[in-house]
Amino acid sequence: MPGAEARPDNRVDWRPEAGRAALLIHDMQEYFLDKYYRDQAPIPMLLDHTRQLLDHARANGIPVFYTAQPTEQPDSDRALLNDFWGPGLPAHPELYPIVARLAPTADEVVLTKWRYSAFQRSDLRAQLRELGRDQLIITGIYGHIGCMATALEAFMQDVQPFFVYDAVADFSASEHRMATDYVARNCGVSLTTADTIAALDSARGFDLAAFEAEIERLLETPLEEIPGDENLMLAGMDSIRLMSLAERLRREGIEVGFADLVEHATLDEWREIFRAGGMK
Incomplete structure (x- = not known):
């Protein structure tokens, strides 16, 4: 999985805003994840980062949309996709569900996916407009x-896309880098x-408070349940989550690195680092 070092030069300075954005979790069905070794890169980070964004969206009232290919795909509906990919999911009905870690709630929208773009043969644009949303993460x-x-289609429908x-x-x-660069150069922001x-x-x-909420989200545990002097690496803060936290602090102008957070790994120490604005 590419990290912050792979961040491209975006042509525009758009930034996602909680009051304008919706989150799209695209085709995260068991069928597609089954093409990977799930315990190897990039899948653990894919699931971890997507879950972070999902938790953040749910906590902040950001609408969440999913796409999923349907259980019935007649040749007349699948059409040209057959020439490139064959029958797809219909041969594997046991692999239709969205992966459990990212499963939608009852009030989240699952769009039926017929073509590459989530906008094709769906009412995604109309739903975004009704919700007053003009950004798509x-x-x-x-x-x-x-x-x-x-x-690309979001851009053509006047919705700012964030890849x-x-x-x-x-x-x-x-191919991953090509897509990242293409969006950055032509239709959106890659971040x-x-x-x-x-x-x-x-x-x-x-x-x-926002910093503590970020730690709580990463640990998936209320902070009141964690003693201030407990080593957070023993409380579930693995290296992937810690790298994400260090990058977040860097973006906020707080000078602290991954190694600093490992060396000073209690909640009390992290609060003190935050209040001081970084390591001295």
């Missing part, structure tokens, strides 16, 4: 196919999960 698989096509390239997976590193969450929070300011 895109995660999922595959980067250079459906995710990129959705970003969260470390919450997207692809066939290869080269990291940490960039996205930082931007969504920026309107209210990244204060101590």
